[in-house]
Amino acid sequence: QSARAVIPTIITQLLNNRKEIHLGSLHPTRDLNYVGDICKGFISLAGCDEAVGKEINIGSGTEISVGNLAEQLIKLMGSDAKIVSDDQRKRPEKSEVERLVCDNGLIRKLAGWNPEVSLKEGLERTIAWLRDKDNLKRYKWDIYNV
Numbered sequence: 001q002s003a004r005a006v007i008p009t010i011i012t013q014l015l016n017n018r019k020e021i022h023l024g025s026l027h028p029t030r031d032l033n034y035v036g037d038i039c040k041g042f043i044s045l046a047g048c049d050e051a052v053g054k055e056i057n058i059g060s061g062t063e064i065s066v067g068n069l070a071e072q073l074i075k076l077m078g079s080d081a082k083i084v085s086d087d088q089r090k091r092p093e094k095s096e097v098e099r100l101v102c103d104n105g106l107i108r109k110l111a112g113w114n115p116e117v118s119l120k121e122g123l124e125r126t127i128a129w130l131r132d133k134d135n136l137k138r139y140k141w142d143i144y145n146v
Contacts, residue, residue, distance in 0.1 A: 007032070007123070010070050011130050012139045014077045021074070021081050024089035026067030031059045031101040034122035037115040044111035051110050059102025060115045076123055 001008050006023070013021045041058035045051045064072075070083045090096070107113045117125075130136050 001126075006030070006066055006069065007073075007126060008130065008139055010073045011077070011127055012136065014073065014079050014081060015130060015136060019081055020084045021070055022084050022086040022089060023066060023070060024086065024091060025096060026070070026083065026085050027065055027098070028096060029063040029065050029099050029101065030069070031061065031063050032069070032119055032122070033058075033060050033115060034117035034125070037117050040116070041107060041111075041113050044113040045107065048111045051107075054106065054110075056106050056110070057102045057104055058107055058113070059104050060119070061102050061104045062119070063099065063101040064119065072120070073123060073127075076120070077127060 009023065010021055037060075038058055045056060045058075067083060074081050074083075104113075130139070
């Protein structure tokens with residue numbers, strides 16, 4: 001995942017034993033998904049004639065705020081880090097997307113697809129992947145990527 005994304009931003013700061021996790025706005029919400037689930041969603045649609053020509057969303061349909069996500073990651077990683085909303089990391093007001101959540105009703109109806117990996121399990125898998133030093137070195141936790 002991109003170093004600009006919120007999940008690796010939080011995890012890499014925690015893996016580098018930061019006592020403060022610096023983020024932008026804490027209130028925007030996101031629909032977070034494990035990449036394997038998204039791939040399975042595409043595969044389920046590839047074999048679905050009824051899906052041809054339709055715009056179909058793939059996602060969990062569940063949203064979490066950036067702040068609550070950070071709290072969950074801190075807990076999963078056994079840290080006591082504090083969350084800091086850093087003005088330098090905030091997007092300009094007119095470019096921030098406050099809410100991104102998927103309506104997955106159509107893919108569920110047409111292809112019978114549902115996400116299999118919970119947010120917690122996906123985060124645990126991502127933490128495990130980033131704990132590998134060869135993977136972690138791809139990310140510069142101390143540099144904010146614009």
